[in-house]
Amino acid sequence: MGAAWTTVLVAALATLVGASVQGSIGFGMNLVVVPVLALVIPDALPATAVLLGIPLSIAMTRHERHAVDRPGLVWITAGRVPGTVTGTLIVASVSIDVLKGFIGVFVLLSVAISALAPPIPLRPSTQFAGGLESGVTGTAAGIGGPPLAILYQHHPGPTMRATLAASFLIGTFLSLAALGIAGEVRGADIVLALVLIPVVLLGARIGRLAHNVLDRAWLRPAVLTFAAISAAVVLLDAMF
Numbered sequence: 001m002g003a004a005w006t007t008v009l010v011a012a013l014a015t016l017v018g019a020s021v022q023g024s025i026g027f028g029m030n031l032v033v034v035p036v037l038a039l040v041i042p043d044a045l046p047a048t049a050v051l052l053g054i055p056l057s058i059a060m061t062r063h064e065r066h067a068v069d070r071p072g073l074v075w076i077t078a079g080r081v082p083g084t085v086t087g088t089l090i091v092a093s094v095s096i097d098v099l100k101g102f103i104g105v106f107v108l109l110s111v112a113i114s115a116l117a118p119p120i121p122l123r124p125s126t127q128f129a130g131g132l133e134s135g136v137t138g139t140a141a142g143i144g145g146p147p148l149a150i151l152y153q154h155h156p157g158p159t160m161r162a163t164l165a166a167s168f169l170i171g172t173f174l175s176l177a178a179l180g181i182a183g184e185v186r187g188a189d190i191v192l193a194l195v196l197i198p199v200v201l202l203g204a205r206i207g208r209l210a211h212n213v214l215d216r217a218w219l220r221p222a223v224l225t226f227a228a229i230s231a232a233v234v235l236l237d238a239m240f
Contacts, residue, residue, distance in 0.1 A: 023207020
């Protein structure tokens with residue numbers, strides 16, 4: 001990949017911030033990490049971003065497993081299967097600049113929808129649709145959280161965090177299997193992920209400690225603002 005250590009440090013800082021955010025509110029790591037990787041190490045996408053989700057999802061699912069919406073998880077997983085296939089086809093058929101443009105547009109739309117969307121009723125149809133969209137975007141861009149976060153954002157924190165973490169864990173293995181079959185997982189992607197995994201675990205710990213002290217009234221808008229700025233920069237870079 002040829003990334004300089006300064007570049008890896010930038011990626012590590014974004015990973016620490018993103019993992020801390022996701023550990024505290026249930027989503028957001030790849031909203032922070034993917035736009036930064038798209039700018040500094042674009043060849044690492046989407047495989048590295050997908051790989052980084054494994055340790056964080058395991059830690060979060062284990063910590064709040066009692067709060068998982070199990071019936072909803074079944075429908076979400078059912079939707080992720082066709083979504084994963086579609087996302088893999090996107091990765092295998094477009095250039096890195098087109099993929100960066102897709103990432104930028106999707107993150108901007110996700111931020112807007114997250115900020116404006118009214119409560120969505122939880123039922124099999126909406127959970128299947130959320131899993132489908134999460135499968136597409138999680139595989140193609142490494143960002144599978146926003147569709148499910150929008151679905152659960154008005155529900156109790158433990159339910160949202162645990163259900164999203166469990167669905168991310170299952171979806172991550174589906175995405176990796178599909179990307180591996182398509183030849184989109186390289187040795188350099190795995191090495192970078194291994195370097196960043198300790199940072200992910202540290203961020204998860206920081207986020208867990210912040211559960212009871214962070215005021216989501218300011219944290220969530222701050223995360224979405226940062227994500228929007230990063231996505232806009234990525235989109236402009238892809239265009240010009």
